[in-house]
Amino acid sequence: MTKRTADQIYDSVLNRIVDGDLRPGDSLGEQSLAAAFGLSRTPVREALQRLANEGLTERGPRRTFVVRRMGQAELHDLFEALGELEALMARLAALRMTEIERHALREIVSDSERPGIDYEQANARFHEALQLGAHNGMLSNLLADLKNRTMPWRGAQFRARADRVTSSQTEHRAILKAVLARDGDQAHLQMRDHMAASMRVIAELIGT
Template identity: 35%
Template sequence: MTERRATQLRDSIEDEIATGQLKPGERLDEVSLAERFGVSRTPIREALQQLAAAGLVELRARRGAVVSAPDPSQLMEMFEVMAELEAMCGRLAARRLLAEDEKALVAALAACQEAAARGDPDAYYYENEIFHRIIYRAGGNTFLAGQALALNKRLAPFRRLQLRVRNRMKTSQEEHEAVVAAIRAGETQRAADHLRAHVAIQGERFGDLMASLGKSRLAGA
């Protein structure tokens, strides 16, 4: 129960970092956070450790936890790298797909569809995470999978926020379907291209994300 509560708290703090309510360099005091969320310091401490592992919080000696969110230009660069890592994973998955990974991938695709049909962006996000991790695993390269997973975690709040943009869930699911079709067909380049386009945030999509961040900041002001 404590672990689940810590995950819920992590998500709440992630949202505040992503939307700018908690700013880079701001100190996160365990006692204040515990009082605000009505919990003990234990799940708060666990949530901050999870955020530190994702790179969104820095744990400093004598200062405790400090927000370390990226600025927009760094965020763009991180999404560019994430897109290439995902493309590599997709290419390898199309070459090395095992029957058990194919079954898991199809099931994850269906779970994403169910969440999208309910119009639940947070539920879709969690099913989406499972979907992508299966692709990492299916690629059969543990080092690459570890790098992709680490950056995925670093971008987690921004990827989740992006799903709240109008029609993004529907479009994301259509992209998932194209990715799965390419991987199952063994079409390595097509799988890589679809995943790269799916993850990359450029042009209008980056503008949509920045607009969402701006709206969230105004709402929290």
């Protein structure tokens, strides 16, 4: 598995944004980054363009790339769209999942309630299972893209989920029940509420 240096730069810059090492508004000069990585500007440019296409950076003063500034309004807009798409995903999963997929989903929810489990990981598996069950590749791509855009708030997401483990589990159970019952409307509704609740907690943490 040969790794292209452009990908390494991409990962590194992304991590620095997530960790708060690079703050919104910070300028990302090509040559300074190239020097920092000991590489040429070419792969740096490629990485920055990818980040811009994914909405994490934007063009600044001299057409430089800067870390995108995102506040409460952007967070709200993002979750409004993300919530709707996740709700669609849940509806499709309820209607289209195979028996095997339904069984796997039930297992995942059961596992996630065992004490001592890494809930962050369990949550990810739950959403992935639904995504697979929705049988819509385009939707999966979109969701991956939008989740990428939540990266700058990853810290807040993590803290929020820690506080919300119990209620989040309850909501997951409600979604699971609707999916197993093949009730698309109910799955849609429950997922919308689930995402809205998540956003509210994150927004509170950000606001402070």
